[in-house]
Amino acid sequence: MAGLGTRIGVDPVVLRIGFVIGAILSGGLLLLAYVVAWAALPAEGQASGAAMRYRLPKVRSDWRVATGVGLLVLSILLAFRELGIWWSDALVWPLVLAAFGAALLWGHFRPQETSGEAAPRAWAAGDPATAGADHATTEDGRAQARARIADLYRGVFGVLFVIGAGLLFLSSNDFLGGLRDAALTSVVVVVAVGLILAPFLWRLGRNLATERAERVRSEERAEVAAHLHDSVLQTLTLMQKRADDPREVAALARKQERELRDWLAGGDRRASEGNFAAALRSAAEKIEDDHRVAVEVVVVGDAPLDERAEAALGAAREALLNAAKHAAEPGPIRVYAEIGPDAIEVFVRDHGAGFDLGTVPADRRGVRESIIGRMVRAGGRAEVRAVPDGGTEVGITIARTASSTGGER
Amino acid sequence: MNSPLPTVVIVDDHALLRSGVRSELEGMVEVRGEAETVEEAVGVILREKPDVVLLDVHMPGGGGVEVIRQVARDRPAQQFLALSVSDAAEDVIAVIRAGARGYVTKSISGEDLAAAIGRIRDGDAVFSPRLAGFVLDAFKGEIPEAEADPELDQLTLREREVLRLIARGYLYKEIALRLDISPKTVEAHVSAVLRKLQLSNRHELSRWAADRRLVE
Numbered sequence: 001m002a003g004l005g006t007r008i009g010v011d012p013v014v015l016r017i018g019f020v021i022g023a024i025l026s027g028g029l030l031l032l033a034y035v036v037a038w039a040a041l042p043a044e045g046q047a048s049g050a051a052m053r054y055r056l057p058k059v060r061s062d063w064r065v066a067t068g069v070g071l072l073v074l075s076i077l078l079a080f081r082e083l084g085i086w087w088s089d090a091l092v093w094p095l096v097l098a099a100f101g102a103a104l105l106w107g108h109f110r111p112q113e114t115s116g117e118a119a120p121r122a123w124a125a126g127d128p129a130t131a132g133a134d135h136a137t138t139e140d141g142r143a144q145a146r147a148r149i150a151d152l153y154r155g156v157f158g159v160l161f162v163i164g165a166g167l168l169f170l171s172s173n174d175f176l177g178g179l180r181d182a183a184l185t186s187v188v189v190v191v192a193v194g195l196i197l198a199p200f201l202w203r204l205g206r207n208l209a210t211e212r213a214e215r216v217r218s219e220e221r222a223e224v225a226a227h228l229h230d231s232v233l234q235t236l237t238l239m240q241k242r243a244d245d246p247r248e249v250a251a252l253a254r255k256q257e258r259e260l261r262d263w264l265a266g267g268d269r270r271a272s273e274g275n276f277a278a279a280l281r282s283a284a285e286k287i288e289d290d291h292r293v294a295v296e297v298v299v300v301g302d303a304p305l306d307e308r309a310e311a312a313l314g315a316a317r318e319a320l321l322n323a324a325k326h327a328a329e330p331g332p333i334r335v336y337a338e339i340g341p342d343a344i345e346v347f348v349r350d351h352g353a354g355f356d357l358g359t360v361p362a363d364r365r366g367v368r369e370s371i372i373g374r375m376v377r378a379g380g381r382a383e384v385r386a387v388p389d390g391g392t393e394v395g396i397t398i399a400r401t402a403s404s405t406g407g408e409r
Numbered sequence: 410m411n412s413p414l415p416t417v418v419i420v421d422d423h424a425l426l427r428s429g430v431r432s433e434l435e436g437m438v439e440v441r442g443e444a445e446t447v448e449e450a451v452g453v454i455l456r457e458k459p460d461v462v463l464l465d466v467h468m469p470g471g472g473g474v475e476v477i478r479q480v481a482r483d484r485p486a487q488q489f490l491a492l493s494v495s496d497a498a499e500d501v502i503a504v505i506r507a508g509a510r511g512y513v514t515k516s517i518s519g520e521d522l523a524a525a526i527g528r529i530r531d532g533d534a535v536f537s538p539r540l541a542g543f544v545l546d547a548f549k550g551e552i553p554e555a556e557a558d559p560e561l562d563q564l565t566l567r568e569r570e571v572l573r574l575i576a577r578g579y580l581y582k583e584i585a586l587r588l589d590i591s592p593k594t595v596e597a598h599v600s601a602v603l604r605k606l607q608l609s610n611r612h613e614l615s616r617w618a619a620d621r622r623l624v625e
Contacts, residue, residue, distance in 0.1 A: 265497075298542035298576045301549065334538060334578035338545070347577045387583060 063104070063154070070100030094169035101161025104154050148205075163187075231259055251292040258285060276309045276344065277302040280337055283317045291324040294332035301339035303400065311378030312344045312398045318370040319348040319382075319394035327352020327392060343399050351391040371396070414439045415530045418457055420450040420476060421465035421492070426515065430463065430492075433519030438526055447471055451479045454487060460530040464509065466493035466500050474507040481508060490529045492522075498543050502614055506607050511535025533596045534603040541575035544606055547614050561609040564602065571598045 074096045081092070167183060235256040242248045277299040284295040303309055316335065323333045327350035337346045367384060371394060375382040380398025387393050417438045421427050422445045431440050441457040444450035447470040454462055454476075462480075464473040471478075473491055480487050489509040493500060501512050510529050513522065514537060525535045536544070548564045564572070567588075574584045581599075585592040606614065 296538060296578075298538050300542050300545045300576070336538065336542070336573070336577040338573065338576075349578045387579070393577070 066100050066103035066158075069103035070096050073099040094165040096165075097161050097168065098165035101158045101163075101165060104158035104161065227263065231263075232256060247292050250294075251289070254294060255285075255289060258288075274305055275302050276305050276313065276339060277337070279305055279313055280316060280335065280346070283313065284320060284335055287317070287320050287324050291321075293324045295320065295324075295335060296332045297335045297337075299337045299339070303339045303344065306401070308378060308380070308398050308401060309344055311374060311380065312346055312396050315371045315374050315382055315394075315396045316346045316348060318367075318374070319346075319396070322367055322371075322394075323348060323350040323352065323392070339400075341400070343397055346396040347393055348396075349387065349391060349393040367394075415461055415526050416441045416457070416459040417461050417463055417526060418442045418444065418450075418454050418459040419463045420444045420454075420468070420473070421463075422446065422468045423465075426465075430522070434523055434526075435519075437519070437523035447475050447479070450476045454480050455483055458484070458487075460488065461526050462487060462489045463492050463526070464489050464504070466491055466495060466504050473504050473509070477504070477507040477509060488529050488532075490525060490535060492517075496537075496539050498546075501540055501543060502547075502606070505540075505603070506614070508607070510603065512540050513537050514539070528596075532600075534599045536572070536575050536599055536602075538576045538578055541572045544602060545569070545572050545576065547611055548605075548609075561605050562611050564605065568598050568602050571595055572602060575599075 074092070077092045077095060170183070235252055239249050239252050242252065280299060281297050284297045287293065288295050305313070316337070320333065320335065327333070330351050334349045335346065336349075337344070339345075371384070372382045375396055375398065378398060380396065382394060382396045384392060384394050415438045417434070417440050419427050419430055419440060420443070421430070424445065427443050427445070431443070434440065438461075441459050442453040444453045445468075447468060450462075450464075462476075464476060466473045468476075473489070473493075477489055489504075491501075491504040491509040491512045492515055493504075493512070494515050495501075496514055505512060510532075511525060511534055513525055513535060517525070517537075528535055544564075548562075570588060571584055574587060579587065581592050581595045584595045588595070
């Protein structure tokens with residue numbers, strides 16, 4: 001009652017008192033007027049923000065509204081009976097049932113504000129199947145299907161309640177008599193028609209679903225085609241033009257391979273953007289592109305890119321750059337990073353001729369300053385060592401602070 | 410490798426790739442046959458009984474995993490080396506758990522591939538740096554004592570060290586030098602890790618093995 005009162009913008013207490021008095025005076029006519037008013041009023045009051053807000057959850061819980069209406073009618077009728085007015089059981093129960101069913105049906109056919117512009121069309125068509133198809137283009141298909149089934153159930157129950165109420169009323173008033181056979185006949189006819197129509201309706205729903213799936217598929221195909229055209233085809237054309245420059249061709253192929261893998265992986269990497277692993281990979285990719293070298297990156301674990309991780313990343317980038325400039329052949333340059341609970345370790349290894357840190361001229365301070373110096377300042381360390389079999393490895397280690405332990409899985 | 414050249418069967422559904430691999434391996438292994446479908450592969454392998462099968466992971470009709478499964482019924486000792494363009498964890502772990510002794514990507518050089526084949530023939534395992542990374546990742550987290558089978562679900566400190574060096578791009582002999590152990594010991598560690606990889610019930614492994622997205 002309170003909900004209904006708020007709905008039409010009147011204090012529920014006032015409404016209730018007024019309604020009871022009115023009903024007594026008019027001998028029940030107001031009851032009918034009320035039901036009609038309840039159904040009609042919300043549609044007119046759509047502009048009102050308050051009404052909207054209250055109606056949204058109500059429409060979704062048709063069952064609750066229906067029960068409320070049923071109980072409301074029951075209470076009113078019982079109240080009248082207490083007062084000795086001419087209601088009998090033969091009228092009370094059918095009316096309650098009918099009110100319940102009618103409320104269900106009204107909730108069922110009322111447009112749903114949440115589905116935006118599709119709703120008015122569905123409402124105008126008055127056909128649940130059409131309504132479902134309209135929403136489906138804008139909403140998630142499965143949730144839509146479930147909502148549609150729930151809708152259907154509500155509709156069927158509503159119809160059954162109303163019919164049942166009518167029959168109950170007729171039979172309990174002995175109006176039925178000879179009509180009973182006719183009523184039975186009509187019930188049979190209704191059931192038969194339902195059985196006949198059911199497969200058609202089902203098929204209609206199926207066709208709509210198939211059509212929708214087909215549309216989604218062709219859209220996907222178009223998207224894939226567009227992607228391949230912009231990326232792979234372009235690269236292949238470029239490679240043909242540059243066929244005389246093997247290094248350039250290899251670099252192009254590598255870059256395209258990377259992009260295609262990323263795309264196939266479906267944006268897993270974008271999700272972890274801003275983390276150490278992703279940042280290290282993109283640093284390696286940039287050096288691959290800029291210097292036409294091959295870099296293989298293996299990362300174990302991940303961590304947010306805090307100040308310490310940033311330092312390790314910067315040093316790793318310098319080490320990579322150094323390897324790319326001086327020791328790219330024979331490739332590939334390997335990067336291995338392990339992010340443990342306590343420390344971040346990065347190793348950059350090449351197979352080049354190698355160099356002795358002690359013999360590096362003082363003016364070429366690149367390695368000493370940009371890698372070792374940077375790590376020491378940040379509280380970590382870095383060392384450059386020759387690998388027995390040839391090549392150089394730069395090892396970078398830094399402890400993770402307590403604040404940066406969140407990334408460990 | 411002073412013994413005669415290893416015999417090999419190449420299984421891949423791309424003819425271009427088969428001939429590429431074949432020419433790269435020229436003189437280093439003896440290619441006994443090629444196959445491009447699962448069915449054909451099982452037939453050729455059982456007929457030729459090669460030392461090592463070079464196996465593509467992605468193939469119509471179940472992929473490399475299916476070939477291993479069918480061959481294992483009649484020839485359980487057959488050695489497989491998986492060869493793939495994909496380095497996604499799902500693919501790698503699935504084929505290793507099916508029974509492959511190693512995994513390399515198709516970008517590997519002919520020489521390295523021949524060396525890997527030789528090692529597989531000798532009963533060792535072949536780990537690419539990336540596979541080592543996957544394994545370290547999978548065995549990284551602690552698992553509750555009660556559920557853990559220490560024999561299978563944990564790596565020893567030494568195994569971890571070896572895997573880490575593999576991930577850093579070290580060859581077995583470099584690892585041996587670095588850790589001051591013999592190359593044979595390195596191989597034993599790697600084989601032990603492979604066994605754990607194939608038998609462990611660690612969640613990450615079974616998940617990777619289960620949702621392998623093999624493109625058919």
